[in-house]
Amino acid sequence: MHAGHVGELDRVVRIVKIVGFVNCADDFTQQPEVINGCSDVLTDIFGAERGAHARSAVGTNSLPRNVPVEIEMIAELASEAKM
Numbered sequence: 001m002h003a004g005h006v007g008e009l010d011r012v013v014r015i016v017k018i019v020g021f022v023n024c025a026d027d028f029t030q031q032p033e034v035i036n037g038c039s040d041v042l043t044d045i046f047g048a049e050r051g052a053h054a055r056s057a058v059g060t061n062s063l064p065r066n067v068p069v070e071i072e073m074i075a076e077l078a079s080e081a082k083m
Contacts, residue, residue, distance in 0.1 A: 023060060
């Protein structure tokens with residue numbers, strides 16, 4: 001999440017859900033462990049209460065531009081008027 005897109009990161013009320021796509025071989029089965037890194041960073045940034053979230057980890061044999069991991073995130077934001 002880039003601060004320029006949402007304003008201040010203080011507007012993040014909570015992280016609702018992440019979906020992580022891992023570019024991997026067919027026999028790789030540790031996608032959840034790869035996506036743990038994203039979950040850990042979000043918890044470090046937002047704390048246990050705001051950073052806790054539902055999540056899914058999916059393996060795929062190809063991602064755009066051959067990136068190793070793609071993360072989709074849904075976050076609840078406070079309106080600017082409440083800030």
